Amino acid sequence: MATMTTPLQTFLSWAQENGVMSNIKVQKIPDKGWGFVSKGQAARDNSIVAYIPFHLLLNTTKVGKYAKEKAPKLEETFQALLKNGVSLTERIVLICFLLYERFGRSACGDEPSFWKPYVDILPHTLHTPLFYDNTLRACLDGTSLKSAVDAKSNKLRREYNTFRPYFNQWSAQPSTTDNNVNDGHDIITFDQFIWGDGVFWSRVLSFGSRIASDSNLVGIDPDDYHLVPFLDFANHSLRPYARWELTNEGVELILTKSDSPEPILPDTEICISYGDKPNSELLFIHGFTLNDNPWSAISFPVPFYENDEFEEEKFIFMQYHGIKPLVSLTRKKGGAELTHESTRAMWISVLKKEDGLKFTNVTNESNESNESNNESQPVNLMIGDKIIRTLDELDNAINEPPLSQEIERRVINSILENVEHLLSHLKQTNEQVLKMMESGKNLRELEYIKIYREDEYKFLEYAVDDFTRKRESLMPDEYIME
Ligand SMILES: C[S@@+](CC[C@H](N)C(=O)[O-])C[C@H]1O[C@@H](n2cnc3c(N)ncnc32)[C@H](O)[C@@H]1O
Numbered sequence: 001m002a003t004m005t006t007p008l009q010t011f012l013s014w015a016q017e018n019g020v021m022s023n024i025k026v027q028k029i030p031d032k033g034w035g036f037v038s039k040g041q042a043a044r045d046n047s048i049v050a051y052i053p054f055h056l057l058l059n060t061t062k063v064g065k066y067a068k069e070k071a072p073k074l075e076e077t078f079q080a081l082l083k084n085g086v087s088l089t090e091r092i093v094l095i096c097f098l099l100y101e102r103f104g105r106s107a108c109g110d111e112p113s114f115w116k117p118y119v120d121i122l123p124h125t126l127h128t129p130l131f132y133d134n135t136l137r138a139c140l141d142g143t144s145l146k147s148a149v150d151a152k153s154n155k156l157r158r159e160y161n162t163f164r165p166y167f168n169q170w171s172a173q174p175s176t177t178d179n180n181v182n183d184g185h186d187i188i189t190f191d192q193f194i195w196g197d198g199v200f201w202s203r204v205l206s207f208g209s210r211i212a213s214d215s216n217l218v219g220i221d222p223d224d225y226h227l228v229p230f231l232d233f234a235n236h237s238l239r240p241y242a243r244w245e246l247t248n249e250g251v252e253l254i255l256t257k258s259d260s261p262e263p264i265l266p267d268t269e270i271c272i273s274y275g276d277k278p279n280s281e282l283l284f285i286h287g288f289t290l291n292d293n294p295w296s297a298i299s300f301p302v303p304f305y306e307n308d309e310f311e312e313e314k315f316i317f318m319q320y321h322g323i324k325p326l327v328s329l330t331r332k333k334g335g336a337e338l339t340h341e342s343t344r345a346m347w348i349s350v351l352k353k354e355d356g357l358k359f360t361n362v363t364n365e366s367n368e369s370n371e372s373n374n375e376s377q378p379v380n381l382m383i384g385d386k387i388i389r390t391l392d393e394l395d396n397a398i399n400e401p402p403l404s405q406e407i408e409r410r411v412i413n414s415i416l417e418n419v420e421h422l423l424s425h426l427k428q429t430n431e432q433v434l435k436m437m438e439s440g441k442n443l444r445e446l447e448y449i450k451i452y453r454e455d456e457y458k459f460l461e462y463a464v465d466d467f468t469r470k471r472e473s474l475m476p477d478e479y480i481m482e
Pocket residue numbers: 031032033034035122123202203232233234235236237285286287288
């Protein structure tokens with residue numbers, strides 16, 4: 001009797017024929033999709049359990065070359081986008097590749113490509129909040145993810161509308177400038193577009209910092225983002241047995257050396273760490289959360305004062321210096337702490353006219369010593385008669401007493417006000433959401449959301465306590481006694 005080959009078997013044969021070596025199994029892991037599992041007993045001794053050669057990795061340079069040589073329709077798309085001034089970022093190139101290979105190729109009537117076994121093994125459905133129905137989305141009410149998901153959804157919708165006419169050229173019908181080709185059907189739907197974005201973010205590896213920090217790595221494409229077939233079966237764990245490493249030949253999966261003499265038993269799942277990611281980020285990008293996740297964080301838009309006359313200039317200044325208009329608090333041993341970038345964002349947000357704050361148009365004279373020598377800096381920030389041209393100058397100016405104490409006081413008050421507000425908003429929605437959750441089906445997504453909500457609640461309580469303490473420590477003693 002003829003046996004059917006599964007997509008996994010086809011993929012594994014393809015990987016092996018193309019130089020992937022491994023001493024590890026790939027199998028379904030409950031609630032995680034595919035994952036790695038140890039074959040036999042294994043020592044935790046820095047041994048290599050899988051190797052993926054460079055020629056199997058996907059990055060912008062590789063996709064660009066592939067499109068030119070083997071995928072004329074994809075190349076046409078890239079050229080048309082460039083001609084019309086649409087920026088081809090690494091992310092967009094890889095998303096276009098995934099969409100073309102999974103959906104566009106057959107719509108064009110083209111033969112399957114070399115990459116088919118890889119694209120076929122990618123998950124067909126994703127479970128991130130972008131794919132939630134209205135009920136599940138409502139379960140995010142009151143959380144900081146709610147606005148992030150709405151904003152991302154709107155951004156993807158705008159992007160999709162830009163790319164849609166180009167995708168609609170992926171057709172066996174002759175090219176036309178009319179958008180209403182293919183009998184009014186889109187070749188790539190919005191859901192498929194967000195699938196491409198979701199697959200990209202949940203599987204991509206960033207090589208940038210590794211290439212920069214390892215002078216032994218030579219002759220590697222300069223691209224940051226890479227899709228690494230086979231290695232991207234690795235799931236995330238807080239206690240990973242393995243890590244990945246770059247070499248001049250490819251990528252290795254290594255069983256991390258441990259002081260523990262205990263070997264890894266057969267059939268143990270071998271995970272890597274995706275980094276110190278809080279549940280909010282795991283849910284946003286990957287659609288899951290972890291019960292015992294020690295990493296907590298919360299982000300909210302920079303809170304400018306109501307009727308701040310300088311709001312626009314502050315925003316422009318921050319943008320110019322690459323400061324995101326977002327405040328991120330993370331859990332650190334001593335309390336809830338602002339990231340360095342967020343501290344600067346907060347300083348700018350609480351600076352007032354009475355501190356000597358002014359914004360001036362950039363003159364030629366001030367441009368000469370601008371840190372990035374970029375003549376387009378639209379505004380200079382001034383404190384008193386000091387022009388702040390660099391972020392180091394900003395640090396120095398703010399850290400000078402007496403301004404430093406006053407700014408610290410305002411930052412603490414503003415953060416406290418915001419975390420209190422976020423906590424009370426989360427409290428208000430909790431009851432209603434919990435009711436909704438009880439009446440909902442026993443979905444895995446609901447379990448993940450519940451874990452995230454509880455996590456965010458605890459972290460906000462912790463941040464409120466911590467910033468209340470910080471505020472009290474800045475108050476004169478008699479005031480606290482009252
Ligand atoms: C790089 S892929 C790993 C391979 C993936 N499981 C698959 O089926 O192809 C990352 C995705 O795996 C899933 N995943 C990874 N770690 C997980 C975990 N600890 N719990 C649940 N799902 C996980 C998530 O869907 C995530 O977006």
